[in-house]
Amino acid sequence: MEKHLTGPTTERLTMRAMTPDDAEAFYLLNSNADVMRFTHEPLCASVDDAREAIAAYPDFDRYGYGRWGCFLNTGGPMIGFCGLKYLPEFDAVDIGYRLLPKHWGRGLATEAALATIAFGFDTLKLDRIIALTIAENTGSIRVLEKIGMRRDGTVEYDGLHPLKYVIDAGANS
Template sequence: MAIQLETDRLILKQFSEEDAAYLFELNNDPDVTRYVGEGAYKSIDDVRNFIKNYNQYEQYAQGRLNMFNKQTGEYIGWCGLKYLADKNYSDLGYRLLKRHWGKGYATEAAIACLDYGFKVLNLDKIIGTAMKENTASINVFKKLGLKYSHDNDCGEQPGVVYVITKENWGM
């Protein structure tokens, strides 16, 4: 079953090899990847290999989803849940092209993903992690109703963990 979510302005769908150029552009902007662990891809082929080996959809019925403007088809970024087996929880994440920052897309897409996680996957809780310096991402967590849980390293940087439970999800 392919995962596709829709909001008023967005279509979110699984990564596909045809979309490799979008992910390449996204991850090659140092402003976009400033607060994330991994950096730029070396080539479009690296992105295609990543997509071919991305197993979240098949294994866990969740994953990061490419985000497109419903009206224009323009690529915006990605948003979605990622199951972390070693920690036994699902992580909410998002990454947007810089030209789409500040337009409410991350919040809108994250609402759809949280709804999917709680109502379709029947998850008990979903977490979000961010570097402490990434106040924009933390503000999105707060808008969504995630609550600060604890400090935690984000790679080699100080980070924070926010959590929302199914019983507290009300959007």
């Protein structure tokens, strides 16, 4: 299995697997209540916890891909993440993204997500990518619509009932 520690690069973003050096940026992202509002995940408590979470992240070893840290091509620390996650519960690959609020509203999530979908289909040869988002997360739903995903009902996941979106290989070509 090929391990894709480097993700797609776009006009404004570089995407790569996180390393312990990204722990502070990971902490700032995942301890921000505005970022975490619709994720229903606990807030990250410390830079040490962030470092541990990065070190223990199993997806690249297990599946060859995962959520990549997003970095502006102009330089600076990680501004968020975007990437793919295999969900055994659904035997499906999920796209997810999260950015620091100061970078919202400039189309960066859409740019990262479009490149991630293309990577999933062209490089990983996936047939289908799904996304899960709760109905209140209007910004996330807008991103999913902009990248060409279509609504496919509601599922039960993690004690929640998120909307499911799907896109099939070839849908954007």
